[in-house]
Amino acid sequence: MWLKSDNPAQASPELSVATLEHLAEAGTLGVTAIKVSDTDQELADILYPERKGMKLYSVRGQGNAGVSDLFLAGEHAWERKSGGQESAWYLETGWTFSQLPGKPVVNYRYSRFSEGYDPLFYGNGRALGTWFQGEVASNYAGPFSSNTRVQHVGVKAAVSDSVNVGALFYDFDTIDRSLGNRDARELDVYAEWAVDEHWSVLPLVGYYKPSRSAEAGGSQLGRRGECVWAGVIGFWVLSPVPRNWWAC
Structure with missing residues (x-):
C-alpha cells in the first residue's frame, strides 16, 4: 500500500508499506516493512529531521496458543534512519476469568522504546492502553x-450487555535522563457504553504524577504535582457494534 498524510503535526509524510500475515486458530504471526518516502521538508526540519527516508521493520505475534482464556502478544520493531538504528518492543499477557460474573480481564504489558525511537503514527492499537499508552502521558x-x-x-x-468498566495503570521509566526525565505514573479509569448498534460513549478520568517538574528536567510546567484530566469520547461506526465487543 501507499499512504499519504496531510497532518502538519506529522510533517505530512508519504509511506510505502508491505505486510505479510499468517492467520491460524491459535494466533497470528506477521511482518511489516515501511519506508517514509517523503515529508514536508519545512515541517520536518522542525519536528522530524530524520523521518524522510526512514525505514521500519517489525515482527509480531498475537493469539492464545490454543488456551481460550489466555492472551499473548508481542512485537519488535526496528528503525533505520540517518542518525542510526532505533528499536521498540513489547510483550503482553492476559487472562479472561470467563467463569466469573462480568468476565473480568487482566492484562500485563512491558514495552521499551529506545532513546531516539520515532513512533510515527500511533493510536490505541488493539484496545485502550496498548500502543497509545496513557491518556495524559x-x-x-x-x-x-x-x-x-x-x-x-x-x-x-462487563457490568451489563452494553457497559464495561476498566482501569489502566502505567509506570514510566526514562532510559536516558540526560534527554529529560519523564519518569511518571498514571492511572486511568474509564467506562465503555454501547448506546445502540452504532453509537458508543467512552468517559475517562486520568490521574498523572510526574517525578520531575520542567525546571528539574521533567516536562510538567510549574510543578511536579498531580495532574487530573477528564474527557468524554463519542464515536459512531457504520456496522453494528457486537454485544461482546468488550472482549475483542
Whole structure:
C-alpha cells in the first residue's frame, strides 16, 4: 500500500508499506516493512529531521496458543534512519476469568522504546492502553513512546450487555535522563457504553504524577504535582457494534 498524510503535526509524510500475515486458530504471526518516502521538508526540519527516508521493520505475534482464556502478544520493531538504528518492543499477557460474573480481564504489558525511537503514527492499537499508552502521558506530558520503559496493568469487566468498566495503570521509566526525565505514573479509569448498534460513549478520568517538574528536567510546567484530566469520547461506526465487543 501507499499512504499519504496531510497532518502538519506529522510533517505530512508519504509511506510505502508491505505486510505479510499468517492467520491460524491459535494466533497470528506477521511482518511489516515501511519506508517514509517523503515529508514536508519545512515541517520536518522542525519536528522530524530524520523521518524522510526512514525505514521500519517489525515482527509480531498475537493469539492464545490454543488456551481460550489466555492472551499473548508481542512485537519488535526496528528503525533505520540517518542518525542510526532505533528499536521498540513489547510483550503482553492476559487472562479472561470467563467463569466469573462480568468476565473480568487482566492484562500485563512491558514495552521499551529506545532513546531516539520515532513512533510515527500511533493510536490505541488493539484496545485502550496498548500502543497509545496513557491518556495524559501520550497526549500532553510525554514520554510519547520514545526513550522510555513502560510497565502497564489493565483490568476490565462487563457490568451489563452494553457497559464495561476498566482501569489502566502505567509506570514510566526514562532510559536516558540526560534527554529529560519523564519518569511518571498514571492511572486511568474509564467506562465503555454501547448506546445502540452504532453509537458508543467512552468517559475517562486520568490521574498523572510526574517525578520531575520542567525546571528539574521533567516536562510538567510549574510543578511536579498531580495532574487530573477528564474527557468524554463519542464515536459512531457504520456496522453494528457486537454485544461482546468488550472482549475483542
